[in-house]
Amino acid sequence: MTAVLPSAKTGLAEFTSYGALSAHIPRAIEPLGPQYLSHARRMLRGRTWSEDERIQAELNVKSIEDEEVSEDEEEEDAAMLARDPKDWKNQDHYQVLGLSKYRYKATDEQIRRAHRKKVLKHHPDKRAQAGDNEDDGFFKCIQKAMEILSDPVRRRQFDSVDEGANVPAPSKKSKGNFYRQWGAAFEAEGRFSKKTPVPKLGDEKSSKAEVDHFYNFFYSFDSWRTFEYLDEDVPDDSDNRDHKRHIERKNKAARQKHKTEDTARLRKMVDDCLSVDPRMKMFKEAEKKAKEQRKWEREADARKAAEDAKKAKEEAEQKAKEDEEKVKEEREKSKKAKEAAKNAKKKNRRVIKGAVKDANYFVEGAASGAAIDAALNETDSLLEKIDDSALADLVQKLAGQADAAAARGLFAEAASSIGGEWKVFAA
C-alpha cells in the first residue's frame, strides 16, 4: 500500500531548498554480498548510479547477444537422414544433433540449442510445407537423441558406449610420435574419470613426479563408465515374469562382464604405454647415473683418506732412506778423514825421522850408535807427546831446512812447547 501525499497550499514555489542534511557518520561497510560488489564497482570506476546502471545494462545485452551467435553447421549425410528411428540404440545421438565434434564435451546449453536448430529444420510440418513426403523418421531420431542427451543419467550411459569419442590406443610397435598418439588415447580415456583434473601424458620434458602421477592415476582409475546402454530390452509384458527376470539377470551379468573387460582393457593399455614410454628408460638411466654419482660422492672421503695415508707412508719411507744414506755417507767420510789423518801422521813421522837422520842425529861428524839411539829415542818420545797440529807445523817448518842446527832449533822449539826434559834437542 502506498502512502498518500498531502495537498499543497497555493502560492508555493515549485522547488524550495531549506537546509542541508546533518553531518554524516563515518563507518565501514562489510565487503560482502551482491550489492557491495556494485558499490565497489561504482567507487573504483568512479561511476555514478545512473552511469553504472547504463553500463551494466549494456554488458547484459551483450552477453545475451553472444549466446545467439550460431556455430558452423555440420553436414547431414543421407544415410543418417534415412535412419530408422526404431533402431535408436545404434544411432549416434551427437551426430544426429550435429554435435559430433563436441560429443561428451557438449554443454547442456549447446545440446539445447542444437536440438532447437534441428527441430526448426526437420519438423514434419515444415517438410510438408516444402512439399516433401511426410516421412518424419529423422524428426523422431532427433527427439530420441534429445531425450537421451538431456537426461544426465541416460546421457552418461550413452557416453559410456559412445564409439565416436573413443580414440584407439596405438599398438606397441607403432612408429610415430609417442606423446601425440598415446596422449590422445589417454585424453579420451580420461573422460570416464570420476576424479578431475585428469593428468595429461605430458611430453619428454615432464618431470618424474608428473609421469608417476599420471601412471598412478590411470592404474587406480575410478571410472563412471557403465554399460546399461547395451542392455537387451526387458519385455514389459506381464505374462511371463520368469522370462523377464531371466533377461534382467542376463543384462546384469553382461554389464558386469563389460565392466570387468573394460577395466582389464584399460589396465593393459596403461601397461603397454608404460612399457614403451621412452621417458621410463630416461628416468632409469638418470636414476642410475644419480646413484653412481651419489656413490661416488659418498666414497669421496674414504678415497681421499686412503690417498693421503699412502702419500704420507711413501714420504716417510723416502725420508727414512735419505737419513740412512746420509748417516752412512758421514760415517764413511769420517772414516776416510781418520785414515787420511792417520796416513798424514805416519808420513809426518817419517818426515821427522827423516829430518832427524838428515840432521845427522844432531851431532857433528859421524854419529855414534849411542848418539843415534839417544836422538831417535828422544824423537820417538817427542812424536808420542806432540799433537797432530804441532807435528804438521813442525813438518812444514822443517821442509825447507837443510841446516842441521836450524832443524835442531825447530825441534827444540817444538819440544819446549810440550815441556819436559829434552837432552838432545836442547844441547
Next chain:
Amino acid sequence: MSEAQQNGDEAMTVIGISFGNANSSLSFTGSDGNVDLIPNQDGDRSIPSALAYVGEDEYHGLQAKAQLIRNSTNTVVNFRDFIGKSFSDIDPTYSHRSARPVEQEGVVGYKIVTSSEEGAEPEFVSVSEIAKRHLLRLKGSAEDFLGKALTGAVITVPTDFTPKQREELNAIATSAGIHVLQIVPEPVSALLAYDAATHGAFPKDRIVVVVDFGYTRSDGAVIAVRGGMYTVLATAHNYELGGASLDDSLADHFAKEFEKKNGIDPRKESARSIAKLLAECEITRKTLSASNSATISIESLAGGFDFHSNINRLRFEMLARKQFDNAVSFVEVLVKKAGLDVLDVDEVVLAGGSSHTPKILDRLQAVFPESTHIAAPSSSAKALNPAELIARGAAVQASLIAGFEQSDIDESLQPVVTNAPHLAKAVGVVVADSKFFPLLESYTAVPVRRSAIFDVPAEGGDVLVGIYEAEREILTHKVERIAKDTTEEDDLDDDDEPFSDEEDEETREKVLKPTTKIAEAVIKGTKTGGKVEVVLNITADLKVSIAVREIGGAAVRGDVPAAEVQK
C-alpha cells in the same frame, strides 16, 4: 591445473569454509545456484575442529573428538582462537580436558606423541601446523566430494580476529594449498546466507541482530542492512557462554545424581569419567533441543558403575537458567552498545549450533517486541539450520567473487571503498496526517539513490512533497487496567493476579518524528488517481538531488547543497 585456468569461470571450484573453534563446515554453490554443505568422509556436515594422534596415525573430526576420553593428551581441540596469538594472550580454559597449549621459542603449540615407539618423546607441534593439518583435511574432504581441485575459498572468522590473526590464517591456508579469496566476518556471513535464502539479491532495509551461540563462545553483532549493504553497528563477545556451559550444567546435575546412587562423584574420580560424562551430556542436550525428554546412559562412568538416567526439557531449562539469563543479557547489552532500543531491531538471526535450544528463542522473544522476527529452527521448521548459516554465507560470497581476479578482489577491500559516510538520520517524505514516510533510514551509506511512488489525494490538484530529516522517538503509552478485567481474572487464574496488580501495563512504540526540513517541491495539477514518483540522490559529500514527477508528467528537480561544515 592449466586446463582449469584455460576454461575460465566454468572450471572455478570455490567453497566457503566456516572455521570454527569447536566445529568447521564446508559449503559450496551448486550449478543450480543452491548452496549446500559438504559432508566429510564420515558423512558429518558439522566437522569438529579436532585432531588426535595415536602413534603415527592422525584422526580428524568426530573420530578425533571421541579420543578426548581415552587419549586426551594427544587430542587437540579449540585451537582456532590461538591462531596468531602469543602465549600470554591465549585463554586455555577450553583446552583443559585435551592437549594443553605450551610455549616454545615464543610460539604457541602442543606437545604431542606422534610416534608409536616405546617411550617416544612428545613432539612440539605449533598451532599453525595444527590449523594447517585441519585445513588440509577439510580441503581433502571438499575435493573428494566435488571431484575437482579447489581453486579458491572464502574463510570466515569472528569479528574480534585482529588483522595479524587474519594474516596468519591466510598464511596457514596458503601453506595448506588453499587460495584464500577473502576472509569474511562470521555474523555478516550468516546474515548474507539468511538474506540470500529469504530475500534474494535485494534484502529489505532493516536492523538485524545476529547472535552466534557457539560451543565455546558466543558472538553477536548488530548489523544495519541498507540497500543490500551491511554495516556493523556493534559487536559483542562472550567467551564463557555457549554449548559447553550448557553441557556443564547438565553434567553437574547428572554427577550429583550418580553420587547419590553410588557414593562416587564422577567429577572427582578421573579425567576419563569427566570426559565420558561431558561427551554424553552434549548428546543429551542436543536431543533435548528436538524432543521433550532424553535419556543418558554411560557404561562404567566411575568406580565401575554404569549410569542410566533421563531428563526432561523443563528440568534442563531450570538447570541452565543462569546460562539463559546470560544469553539474554548478552543480547540486551549488545543492542545497547549499538545505541539502539530493542524496538529498533527488526529481525534477529540466530546462528551457531547452540541456537537449536528452544529456550533461547523463548527468552529472546520475551526481550524483543512482537514485531521483531526471530529466525530460529525452533520457531519455524522451514528456518535454515543455524549451525550451517555461517558456512553457507561464505559459499554465497565465494560464488559471487569467484569470477574476479584476486587483484580486483583485493582492490575492492581497500578502506577507500569500504569506509563510507553514513546518514546520521532518516530522510523521507511527510505524507498525509503529518506522518513520516522514510525513503532512506539512518545508517545508510552514501552515495545512494532511492525512489518511491506515492498516491496523490483523491481529488488530485496541487501536491506538496516535503523532504525531511527525522529522528526516532520512543513513545510510551500507559494502558489503564479496566476494573472488570481484574475481577474476571480473579476467577480464572490466581497466579497471574499479583503480577498484573504490581505492574502497570505499558506499551512502547517507535515513531519517526520529522525534525529538519530539507526541501519542498510542489507538483501542480495532478490528476485524480495519479501517482507521484520521488527520487532522492545523495552524493558522498551529502549533496541532495531531488526529482519529483507525476508519472506520465514533467519532473520538478532541485538540489540541496551540503552544509558548510562538510566543506
